[in-house]
Amino acid sequence: MSPLGLLSAGEKAEVMEIRIPKVSLNKSVKDQTCHAEDMGLRAGKVVEMLNNGGGGPILLKINESRIAISRGIAMRVMVKRITS
């Protein structure tokens, strides 16, 4: 397993775990995580890294949509690379 943020463009991976405390004191962290899950970033999902350049946000292909997420979240999502 490795953090999602370390995939390079073109790599695919299965989401294993989202390591953000569900019951967090900080409501906004929890809300943002749930929002990401509602957008399709959830355990078991296969995602493709479209853009991971520099220190800015990363771009993922989830289902048929392109979701940009900040690096902070991406580093807390653990994935398993899929070699094709």
Add this chain to the structure above:
Amino acid sequence: MSLELGVKSSELRETKRKTITVAVAGNPNSGKSTLINAIAGSRLYVGNWPGVTVEKKSAMFEYEGSKIKLVDLPGTYSLSPYTQEEIIARDYLITEKPDVIINVVDATNIERNLYLTIQMLELGIPVVIALNIYDEAEQKGYRINTKAMEEMLGITVIPTVATKKSGLNDLLKAATEAAANPSRYAPKQLHYSEDIESAATFIQTHLNEHHSSLQKRYPMRWLAFKVMEGDSHMMKEAGLDIDISLIEQATKHLTRAHGDDIESIMADERYAFAAGLTREMVKRPEIRKMELTEKIDKVVLNRFLGIPIFLAAMWLVFKLTFDLSQPFGDWIDGATAGPLSRLAAKAITAVNGPLWVASLATEGVLAGVGFVLAFVPVIFAMMFFITFLEGSGYMARAAFVMDRAMHSMGLHGKSFIPMLLGFGCNVPGIYATRTLENPRDKALTALLLPLMSCGARLPVYVVFIGAFFTTHAGTVLWSMYVMGIALAILMGVIFKRTLFRGESPMFIMELPPYRMPSLRNLLIHTWEKGKHFLIKAGTYIFAVSIIVWFLLNLPWGVESKKDSYLGKTGQVIAPVLEPIGFGNWEAASALVTGLIAKEIVVGTMAEIYAVEQEEQEETTVSEDIREIGASFTAAVGDSIRNVFATFGVTSISAEEDDSVSGLRTVIQKAFTPLTAYAFMAFVLLYMPCVVVAIAMKHEFGTWKWFGVAFGYQMVLAWVVALTIYQGGKLLGIGI
């Protein structure tokens, strides 16, 4: 398959006059907005949801004998209460109970869209699916079995292509039928795992026994789910106060097996259901071609090319906006100040109106309102280009590219666009904060925005630079803009640690596919964005300009401007300005009038210092009218020429008229280079103009943020001017 609505309104049978409320819900980027526009067209009414600035679109029209009220719900990914949009959509569905929901589902992305559908089916309101963007799904080689979809969900599914207006008639027919026969509505709801279902049944029984009054208001199974999920927002709304131990008793099997987070267990089951349904009814081609959108993104979001491309795009928008609109703005300004004022004066003299009425009408109302109207072309032009960038999908990319740079200010990428617009005029910048979902980002962006030196401050700089800094004109002007940006970064850092503490929101955003927006949609949205300015600002400014005129001309028959109320106000304020270098009543009065709009500072100074104005020539009525027409033609010509001329045209240039040179001589006597620079800095910073204030009130629904902006900017302006003046005096520069 074209749509003909409302044509038979005269043949309506009075018996079927019940209004059917149709809520349109769906994911962002599912083409929902286009679908609404296609159905409602010009009957669309755009307002805000109560208390928030999320746009609310609705339309009333007649369809085959029924009155239909169409309500557009904000685009959401789920009905969980995490974002403002989700709460609005959910509250509307729960409390307003529309007769039917049209659920717009993106046919190219069914799985994620169905997640929302599954949640909606639990509400008990009839749902009809508009399987939108159907043509693209077909082009991509997807085979969607809509019959299977209808069977598996137990609801009607209508393939639609909103951009081509296809399927819309069938959709409305299905929706009105579903609304007319609610008893026949029997959706296949998700059957959760046994532990969840039994817990839900337990809670539902309890609710039925002890809170039976809620049965009228809420679907009880759904309410039981919310109780299990620990949805505090919903419990408060329903006035439910359930003993925690009861919930624990109901869910103990669950928590023992899966841990505490029942909400995510249920979310996972819904998602698995959506994924399963999708597998059953959609056949995808094996090999996926790289889509055009991905090809464009490879270039546009490239780590090296991204920012240069973004800057070039912004430069182009900026330039086109001002090149196109400036001549029209000048035309409005010129027409109201010149021929229209003369016409008004003549009209009032013709009916033997007193002289002061003529003065109020021309110097007060026409000058003030005309001044604001001069902003209209630039605002509409800018809104047009913003709408284009939004509609094409590039705006989301701009936010992606600029995200990192904006973090230093405690903001993220999306805030960059309003900031940039602020350099042209702060007002459209404030309105553009509408694109930011998060209230914190919106407020912080709006607070920092007035520090971007707008075009209205330029005339002030031009006059003072002309009087004192002709040798270093470019550098001094540039320093004003840089000062604004530097202070915005500084204030961003300060606000991040004070007013806006807490983790800055993380950037999560869907990048929609690139699409060519239709002209019709562009015009509708440009108008919707711009008309607020026209209406609200127009009415306020009208009032304010009358007040200012009276302040300058009262007490009655005042001889010297110094003794007018405005002059007296200036005298009161002057001591405060003493330490920062320009403690005289003239400067103080000019700054007071500059509160309305910053370029007025120059105008007031000219008036106060009684600069000889050119004698106005006698003109006839027909000459005046001809002048308006001729200058409009010239404006059209200039506008077109500007667009075609490239770098040569300095579009945002302040025009110099004859009175300016006179003013310069006076200013050279009243100021020193040091006090002039301090004055310029003060004008840059001292407060957003009234139009910005109105825009802020309008966008936030409260005067609070304007109050904060006013307060911090006054302090900042004074401190900065003090530093410049006292520092300069100490070092002996420019005295």
